Amino acid sequence: xxxECKNLCKTFGETxxxxxxxxxxxRGKIIGLLGPNGSGKTTLIKILSGLLTxxxxxxxxxxxxxxxxxxxxxxYLPERTYLSEWMTVKQAVDFFKDxxxxxxxxxxxxxxxxxxxxxxxxxxxxxxxxxxxxxLILVMSRDAELFLLDEPIAGVDPAAxxxxxxxxxxxxxxxxxxxxxxxxxxxxxxxxxxxxxxxxGCLVMHKTVDxxxxxxxxxxxxxxxxxxxx
Amino acid sequence: xPWNFDSSTPIYLQIMEQIKFRIAVGxxxxxxxxxxxxxxxxxxxxxxxxxxxxLSELEREGLLFTQRTSGRFITENSETITELRRRLADEQxxxxxxxxxNLGYNNxxxxxxxxxxxxxxEQK
Amino acid sequence: xxGKLIKYDILADYKRYGIVFAAMLxxxxxxxxxxxxxxIFKGNRFFAIMMIICAVLFIAAFIVMFTMIMxxxxxxxxxxxxxxxxxxxxTLPVPTWQLITSKLVTTYIWSAASVIVAGICFxxxxxxxxxxxxxxxxWEALSAAFVEDTVNGTPEQLRxxxxxxxxxxxxxxxxxxxxxxMSLALGNLFHTxxxxxxxxxxxxxxxxxxxxxxxxxxxxxxxxxxYMTDIESVVPFDVGYxxxxxxxxxxxxxxxxxxxxxxxGAERIFSKKLNLE
Numbered sequence: 093x094x095x096e097c098k099n100l101c102k103t104f105g106e107t108x109x110x111x112x113x114x115x116x117x118x119r120g121k122i123i124g125l126l127g128p129n130g131s132g133k134t135t136l137i138k139i140l141s142g143l144l145t146x147x148x149x150x151x152x153x154x155x156x157x158x159x160x161x162x163x164x165x166x167x168y169l170p171e172r173t174y175l176s177e178w179m180t181v182k183q184a185v186d187f188f189k190d191x192x193x194x195x196x197x198x199x200x201x202x203x204x205x206x207x208x209x210x211x212x213x214x215x216x217x218x219x220x221x222x223x224x225x226x227x228l229i230l231v232m233s234r235d236a237e238l239f240l241l242d243e244p245i246a247g248v249d250p251a252a253x254x255x256x257x258x259x260x261x262x263x264x265x266x267x268x269x270x271x272x273x274x275x276x277x278x279x280x281x282x283x284x285x286x287x288x289x290x291x292x293g294c295l296v297m298h299k300t301v302d303x304x305x306x307x308x309x310x311x312x313x314x315x316x317x318x319x320x321x322x
Numbered sequence: 323x324p325w326n327f328d329s330s331t332p333i334y335l336q337i338m339e340q341i342k343f344r345i346a347v348g349x350x351x352x353x354x355x356x357x358x359x360x361x362x363x364x365x366x367x368x369x370x371x372x373x374x375x376x377l378s379e380l381e382r383e384g385l386l387f388t389q390r391t392s393g394r395f396i397t398e399n400s401e402t403i404t405e406l407r408r409r410l411a412d413e414q415x416x417x418x419x420x421x422x423x424n425l426g427y428n429n430x431x432x433x434x435x436x437x438x439x440x441x442x443x444e445q446k
Numbered sequence: 447x448x449g450k451l452i453k454y455d456i457l458a459d460y461k462r463y464g465i466v467f468a469a470m471l472x473x474x475x476x477x478x479x480x481x482x483x484x485x486i487f488k489g490n491r492f493f494a495i496m497m498i499i500c501a502v503l504f505i506a507a508f509i510v511m512f513t514m515i516m517x518x519x520x521x522x523x524x525x526x527x528x529x530x531x532x533x534x535x536x537t538l539p540v541p542t543w544q545l546i547t548s549k550l551v552t553t554y555i556w557s558a559a560s561v562i563v564a565g566i567c568f569x570x571x572x573x574x575x576x577x578x579x580x581x582x583x584x585w586e587a588l589s590a591a592f593v594e595d596t597v598n599g600t601p602e603q604l605r606x607x608x609x610x611x612x613x614x615x616x617x618x619x620x621x622x623x624x625x626x627x628m629s630l631a632l633g634n635l636f637h638t639x640x641x642x643x644x645x646x647x648x649x650x651x652x653x654x655x656x657x658x659x660x661x662x663x664x665x666x667x668x669x670x671x672x673y674m675t676d677i678e679s680v681v682p683f684d685v686g687y688x689x690x691x692x693x694x695x696x697x698x699x700x701x702x703x704x705x706x707x708x709x710x711g712a713e714r715i716f717s718k719k720l721n722l723e
Contacts, residue, residue, distance in 0.1 A: 104637075122369050141537050145718055163539040174533040176526070178458055190450045191538050254367070261363050264370045282333055282368045301369075302332040311329030 093155075094119045094238060094269050095140065100149035102135050102293075109135040111293040112149070119237070120266040124284040124312070125273040128320055132293040133273040134171070137240045140271075141168040154237055164193065167236035171243045173223045175215050181226060182211040188230050200233035203259070221252060228256060232263045239263075239270040245279055257283055278313040287312050289319060325366040333368055337376035345385060345396055346407040356386065356394040447540045451548035456555065458526075459518055463556055466511055467563045474570040477504055481571075504571065511560055519553045519623045520630075524641075528634050532722050542717040546627060546709060550620060557619045603687055610694045614701075621701050624708035625651055631712040634721050659700060666693055 095117035102110040110132045117123060127133050138144040139151060142158050153162040175184050181204060188195045201211070207225060215223060228244065241260075245253045260270060261283060274280055287304065289297040296319060301312055308315050327336050344350045356362065356377070363373040377394060380386045384402055388394050397403065422432045477500050484493040527535055527545060535545060593601055629651060633644025667689065 120371070122371075143533065143536055143720055143722060145720075160539045160541060163537055166537070168533075168537050170533040172530045172533060174530050176454075176458060176531055178461075183457070187454060190453075191447070191540065257367055258364050261367065261370060262360065264360060264363070278329075281329075282327060282366075282372075285369050285371050302334065302372075305330065305332045309330050314329060 093117070094153065096150070096152050098150040100136075100139070100151050101147045102132075102139060102144065103147045109293050110139070113290075113293075113295050115288065115295060115298065117269055117271070119269055121269045121285045122260065122264070122283055123269060123271050123286045123288060124277065124280060125271050125288050125290070126275070126277055126312075126316055127273075127290040128275060131290050133290060134242055135293075136290070137168070137242050137271065137273055140238070141166055141170075141240055165237040166240060167192075167231045167234045167238070168240045169228060169231040169242060169244055171246070173220065173227060175223065175227060175230075177216045179215050180211065181209055181213045181215070184215065184226065184230060185211075188233070192234055194235040195230075196233050196235065200229055203229045203233065207255075221248065224248065225252065225255070228259060232259050235265075235268075237268050239268065241270065241272045243274055244272060245274060245276055253279055277316050278311070281312050284312070289316065291320065325368075327368075334372050334376040334379065337366065337368065337373060338380055341376070341380060342385065342406055343410065345403060346410050350396045352396055352400055352403060353398045354396045355392070356396065358393065448544045448548060448551075451540065451544055452551055452555075455522065455526075455548050455552040459522060459552075459556070462518060463559065466514060467559070470507060470511060470563055470567050471570070473504060473507055474567040477501070477571050504567075508564055508567075511564070512557075515553065515556050515560060515619065516622055516626070518556070519549065520626050522552075523549050523623075523627055524630055524644075527716065528630055528640065529723070532720075536716070536720055536722070543709075543713045545716070546712055549627070550623060550709075553619055553623045606691060607687075607694075610691065610698060613698055614694070617698065617701050617705070621705050624705050624712070627712045628708040631715040635715065635719060637721070640723065655704065659697065662696055662700065663693070666696060 093116050095115065097113045097115040100110055100113040100115070101108070113136065125133050125136065135144065139146055139158065140153065140162075142163050145158075151158060154165060156162050179187070185197060185200050185204075188200070189197050204211075204226070207222075207229075209222065209226060215226070218226070231239070231241075244256050248256070257280065260272070264270075272280055272284075281301065284301050286300050287297065288295065299307075304310075304312050304315055310318075325337075325340060327333055341350070350356070357365070359370055359373050359377065362377075363370040366373065377386060381388060381394075384399070385397050385406065386394050387397060419432065422435075427435065480493065480497055480500055484490070484497050487493050525531055527549075536542075538545075626648065629648035630644045632647040633640045633642075636643040
């Protein structure tokens, strides 16, 4: 099992962000983490990435407690642009190569070249969209075991969306899983194996997409609208 | 031909249907090599596991076969393909007839209508 | 990994420092040229006034340069570990203490570089402007004091004083940035107004430090009080020396203790209570 959460809880003072999450994630899956804003999606991803510490319960990735060892095998794409403005593309690539053993410079450069992004380009002069693509390419150029993509397609144009989805599919391997958090379900529905829905910090559903379509006769998007109807 | 999916049935079933259609219309010819699962998945923008599942099912049905090292191919058995085309045609006829019945035509009228229509098309 | 972190911390700011250092050197040459012109046009009031203004600016530039080290160190830490870039830095397979140490070491590297540049600048200027050094410091008497007894104490006493002064100077930049890091770490704990809270925390820490050191001083200077209250009395050298050394030692230990506390505090907060926006 790649990811195991047992009675995982996270509280911020009085507010409960994650409430008793029990979750197992296998290798070789592309999983949608779905829920409205503020449901705890980002909190869960931040705990897995090591940016937040759990309040109680257990969580392991590849049988390891969250820490430096898991950071080596987790590739995380946050919602924000996190690359230093002063860097050139080459420096950003070197940075990833220096810190991640599983990073492939060749893959990164070939993907960057396909988008016509040059090594000498400065991050400072790039548009937000281009910066996000550079970031996605760096994150996806790792041979990690768990990819955590937090809202990768929110606020991007359709062409960028297609690019992101094709990159995720092209990157697929049986040893690794990808968790994509999003509220734009119809855009990613076809690439998902499984769906995790959370609401008010509680896990309300963990099923395969085929199960959902067979049992409910509707798309994940349709079911989501039903589950989270106001 | 682009891939199109609706939202109510499992995607692997829809992929199977669409590949069958491609074989029947000759987009994929007997003995043709299929692209890799990853390439097909990427082209259709679907999950590689889903594509894998669809192809395995088609293999089970005898429409595809795998050669251990060189990949997946369309069946070379022309009978199977003929049979497939026939089955798809039957499905369409079935749909067509049901709709015609709904419109209140009987079998004879349907045949007549169809003959007239085809004649009209030919003269165009 | 620490080496790699330091490499990128230096790469991030070397251009800024490069500009400042180049400006300082340029300024030194300018001042040297101006000094020659004053020599040529003796009695020209314009050059004389310009000379004085430039000399004042020269000194001010050094103050700005050393202040800038702290400002740049603060901005770098804040942007890199507390704001958006923190999403990358805190998910690197690197222990938190290395992230902080890298910033601390980088600050020391820039401080040392600034001292060297300052030395070169003074060298350039003093080559032509010996008047700056004509103040009678008595270098010979000073160096002699390290060898033989003088009225100002034994060579050993002087050496001790010298060493403790150097230690204090070396500790100062580290102490300052660690206090800033600790304040930013504390500010990060709040859900809103993180930066404002960091500033508030900085002053809170400062006040606590001052109160504590005030208390220390009161205890230590107890036997000095009798000299202070009696205007007529002269503090004997040995008493003054002892008092001076003790307070320097105590304040050095105090500084080191605070530095360790700030370091551990910031490390704990960032590894256990990280709260990025």
